[in-house]
Amino acid sequence: MDKYYIGVDIGSISTKAVVIDSNNNIIASEYIWTEGSPIEATKKVVKTLKNILEKKKIKCNIYGIGTTGSARNLIGTVLNANVVKNEITAHAIGTLSVYPDVKTILEIGGQDSKLIILKNGIVVDYAMNTLCAAGTGAFLSSQAKRLGVNIEDLGNIALMSKNPSKIAARCTVFAESDLVHKAQIGHKKEDLIAGICNSVVHNYLNNLAKGKKIEDRVVFQGGVSKNVGVVEAFKRVLKTEVYVDTSSHLMGALGVAIISKNANKNGSKLDFNFDIDNIEFKTVGSQCSGCSNNCEIVSVYKDGILIDKMGGRCDKGNSLRKTI
Amino acid sequence: MKKKKYIVSFPRLGNYVYPIYNMLDRLVDHSMVDIMFPKSMSKNTIELGSNVSPDFVCLPFKYNMGNFIEVLENGANFLIQAGGGCRYGYYAEVQEQILRDLGYDFTYVSLLEPEGINVKKLYEKVRLLNLNLSFAKFAKEVILAIKAIELLDKVETYIRDNYMYEIKKGEFDKIHKDFIKNVSNISFIQDLIKLKKNVYKRLKLVKLLDKQSSKHIIKVGIIGELYTSMEPFSTFYLEKELASLGVKVKRYTTVTYLLFKKGKSIKKHIKYANKYIDYALGADGTESIAHTLELIEKGYDGIIHIKPFGCTPEINAIPILQKIAQENEIPIMYLTFDSQTSQTGIKTRLEAFYDMLVMKKNMKMETKCIEIGSKENRLNYDKQKYGFQN
Numbered sequence: 001m002d003k004y005y006i007g008v009d010i011g012s013i014s015t016k017a018v019v020i021d022s023n024n025n026i027i028a029s030e031y032i033w034t035e036g037s038p039i040e041a042t043k044k045v046v047k048t049l050k051n052i053l054e055k056k057k058i059k060c061n062i063y064g065i066g067t068t069g070s071a072r073n074l075i076g077t078v079l080n081a082n083v084v085k086n087e088i089t090a091h092a093i094g095t096l097s098v099y100p101d102v103k104t105i106l107e108i109g110g111q112d113s114k115l116i117i118l119k120n121g122i123v124v125d126y127a128m129n130t131l132c133a134a135g136t137g138a139f140l141s142s143q144a145k146r147l148g149v150n151i152e153d154l155g156n157i158a159l160m161s162k163n164p165s166k167i168a169a170r171c172t173v174f175a176e177s178d179l180v181h182k183a184q185i186g187h188k189k190e191d192l193i194a195g196i197c198n199s200v201v202h203n204y205l206n207n208l209a210k211g212k213k214i215e216d217r218v219v220f221q222g223g224v225s226k227n228v229g230v231v232e233a234f235k236r237v238l239k240t241e242v243y244v245d246t247s248s249h250l251m252g253a254l255g256v257a258i259i260s261k262n263a264n265k266n267g268s269k270l271d272f273n274f275d276i277d278n279i280e281f282k283t284v285g286s287q288c289s290g291c292s293n294n295c296e297i298v299s300v301y302k303d304g305i306l307i308d309k310m311g312g313r314c315d316k317g318n319s320l321r322k323t324i
Numbered sequence: 325m326k327k328k329k330y331i332v333s334f335p336r337l338g339n340y341v342y343p344i345y346n347m348l349d350r351l352v353d354h355s356m357v358d359i360m361f362p363k364s365m366s367k368n369t370i371e372l373g374s375n376v377s378p379d380f381v382c383l384p385f386k387y388n389m390g391n392f393i394e395v396l397e398n399g400a401n402f403l404i405q406a407g408g409g410c411r412y413g414y415y416a417e418v419q420e421q422i423l424r425d426l427g428y429d430f431t432y433v434s435l436l437e438p439e440g441i442n443v444k445k446l447y448e449k450v451r452l453l454n455l456n457l458s459f460a461k462f463a464k465e466v467i468l469a470i471k472a473i474e475l476l477d478k479v480e481t482y483i484r485d486n487y488m489y490e491i492k493k494g495e496f497d498k499i500h501k502d503f504i505k506n507v508s509n510i511s512f513i514q515d516l517i518k519l520k521k522n523v524y525k526r527l528k529l530v531k532l533l534d535k536q537s538s539k540h541i542i543k544v545g546i547i548g549e550l551y552t553s554m555e556p557f558s559t560f561y562l563e564k565e566l567a568s569l570g571v572k573v574k575r576y577t578t579v580t581y582l583l584f585k586k587g588k589s590i591k592k593h594i595k596y597a598n599k600y601i602d603y604a605l606g607a608d609g610t611e612s613i614a615h616t617l618e619l620i621e622k623g624y625d626g627i628i629h630i631k632p633f634g635c636t637p638e639i640n641a642i643p644i645l646q647k648i649a650q651e652n653e654i655p656i657m658y659l660t661f662d663s664q665t666s667q668t669g670i671k672t673r674l675e676a677f678y679d680m681l682v683m684k685k686n687m688k689m690e691t692k693c694i695e696i697g698s699k700e701n702r703l704n705y706d707k708q709k710y711g712f713q714n
Contacts, residue, residue: 085679086675088672089679089680122687123680123684124653124680124684125680126655126677126680128672128676210643211647291364292364292366292367292368
C-alpha cells in the first residue's frame with residue numbers, strides 16, 4: 001500500500017497544507033487565510049485535503065505529519081505531528097526537492113522575510129529579519145489598502161509603470177510618509193505601486209543580504225513572490241533570473257512533509273483521522289504564578305481533555321501533571 | 325535623632341550577584357547598614373526599566389533601571405552602580421537623575437571613575453558604609469571577592485565546556501547550584517581554597533562521554549557585547565537553549581576576562597586580527613573580531629554574535645565579521661536583543677541555525693550522524709517544550 005505524508009505550514013497570514021507520496025509528489029494541496037485562528041484554518045485545510053483525496057479516489061494511509069510556520073507548536077499538538085520544524089529548514093528542504101541546484105532562496109512572507117544560502121544542496125547561511133516587519137507582506141497589504149487597490153492586482157499595476165516613484169526603503173513609517181507625500185503632489189498610482197515594489201526589494205537586500213553572496217540559481221517564494229512587480233524588481237536589481245515556482249507558496253509545507261517522511265524511520269502507520277472537523281479543540285490562556293515572570297500559558301484541550309500546555313519558560317507552567 | 329539605616333543594593337549581572345553580595349555584606353558596618361539582595365530578573369524588571377528609560381538607550385540600562393526600581397520599592401536607599409566603558413560610562417549619572425525625578429530618595433555611588441579603577445577613591449566610597457573600615461580589611465575583602473569571581477568563572481567555563489558530554493543529565497546543574505550557594509558564604513581565602521578543591525573534585529567525578537567518539541557534537545562560539553553575554557535572562561537563556569539542542573558553547577567574555585585580561589590583550593588582538601583591523605573598535609568590538617578568528621582556527625562550526633539594540637561598538641564590528649564569514653565560509657548569526665524581543669523568534673532562529681550546522685557537518689564528515697528530523701531532534705524539541713530548570 002502506498003504511503004502518504006502530510007505537511008502543514010501555518011503562517012501568520014496564510015495556512016498551507018500538502019499531501020505527498022513517497023516520491024515527494026504533491027498529491028493534494030490547499031492554501032487559505034489563517035485569519036488569526038490557526039486551529040480553525042487547520043481544520044479547514046485538512047477537510048479540503050480529504051475532499052481532494054476522495055475525489056481522486058485515493059485511500060490515504062498517513063505515515064508522517066509535519067508542521068512548520070509560526071503556529072507549528074500549537075498545530076503540532078492538535079494534529080499529533082511526528083515532526084515540528086522551524087520554517088527555515090522546512091523551506092530549504094522543500095525547495096531543494098524541486099530545484100536541487102538552488103543556491104539562493106529569497107522568501108518574503110506576511111510578517112517576516114528570510115534569505116537562505118545553499119551550497120551543494122545544504123544550507124550554509126541564512127538571515128531572517130529581526131525587530132521590524134518593514135518590506136514584508138504586511139507592508140504591501142496595508143499600502144494596497146491605502147491606495148484602494150486589491151493586493152492581488154498590485155503586481156500587474158506595477159508593471160504598467162514607466163517611471164517608478166522613489167520610495168524610502170529603510171523603514172515602513174518613512175516609506176508610508178513618502179508615499180502619501182508623492183501621491184499628494186500628483187504621482188500616478190502605477191508609479192507609486194512600482195515604487196513600493198522596488199522599496200520592498202531594496203529593504204530586503206539592505207537588511208538581509210548584507211555581506212552575503214547571491215548566486216544562481218535564485219528561487220523566490222513566500223506570499224509576496226506572487227506579486228510580479230516585486231519579482232521584476234528583484235530581477236532588475238540582482239541582474240539575474242529569479243525563479244518563482246507555481247507552487248512556491250507550498251514549499252514550507254512540502255519541506256516539512258518530506259522531513260516527516262525521513263523522520264518516520266521504522267515506517268509505522270500513524271493513527272490520523274481526517275475528520276478533525278468534529279473534534280473540538282479549545283485553547284485556554286492563563287498566567288503562571290510560579291515566579292515573577294508570569295508566563296502566559298496556553299492550555300490545549302481536545303474534546304475537553306487537556307492534551308498540552310505551552311508558553312512557559314520552565315516546566316512549572318508547562319507540566320501537565322500539576323495544575324497551576 | 326537616630327540616624328536612618330542605609331539599605332544598600334545593586335543591579336544584577338548573571339551569577340556575579342552572589343560574590344558581590346558576600347563582599348558588601350562583609351565590608352559594611354551592620355549597625356548602620358543592611359544589604360538588600362536584588363530581586364531575580366523577570367519580565368517585570370524589564371517592563372519597569374523600559375517605562376522610565378529613554379527608548380533608544382541600550383538594553384543593559386533598562387535592566388539596571390528595573391533592578392533599581394524594584395529594590396527602591398522594597399525599601400533600599402543606597403544604590404551602587406559600576407560605571408565603565410562605552411555609553412555605560414554615562415549610565416550612572418543619567419540613571420541617578422531619572423530616579424530622582426521619579427521622586428525616590430537615595431544615596432547613589434558609582435564605583436569606577438571614568439578613567440578606570442581608582443583604588444583610593446573606591447576605598448573612600450566604601451567607607452561611607454563603614455566608618456571604621458581599615459584599608460587592610462577593605463583590600464582583603466576585595467581580593468577575596470575577586471578570587472571568588474575568578475573561581476565562579478572557572479567553574480562555569482568548565483561546565484560550559486563539558487555540559488554536552490555529561491552522561492547522566494543534571495549532575496552539572498546540581499554541582500553548580502551547590503557551588504553558588506557556597507560561594508556566597510565565604511569568609512576567608514582558606515574557605516575559598518577548600519571550596520575550590522571540593523567543587524573540582526565533584527566536577528571531575530561527573531561521568532563524561534568519550535570525546536573522541538562524540539566528534540559530531542556541534543560547537544558554537546558566542547561573541548559580542550558584555551552584558552548580553554553575561555546576563556542569561558537578557559538573551560532568554562541562549563546558552564541553555566543551545567545546550568538543550570545538543571550544542572557545545574564557548575564564550576570568552578566573563579568578569580575575570582574584563583578585569584584582568586581585556587586591558588592587556590587589546591594590542592595582541594589587533595595584531596592577531598591585523599588582516600581585518602588596524603585599531604581598536606571600542607568596548608568589546610575588537611574582541612568580537614579576534615575571538616571570531618580564534619574560534620575559526622579552533623574548528624568551531626558556527627558563531628553567534630549578540631548585542632543589545634543600538635550597541636555601536638558591535639555594529640562597527642558587524643561588517644568586518646561579515647567579511648570574515650564570507651572568506652572563511654563560516655556561518656555567523658547576528659542576534660539583537662531589546663525589551664520587546666520575542667522568545668519564539670529567538671528559538672526559531674537557533675533551531676534553524678542548529679539544523680544548518682548539522683547538515684553542514686554531516687556533509688563534511690560524510691557520515692550521517694544526526695539526521696534532520698530524526699527521533700533525536702524530536703526528542704530535543706520535546707525537551708525544549710517541556711523546559712528545563714533555569
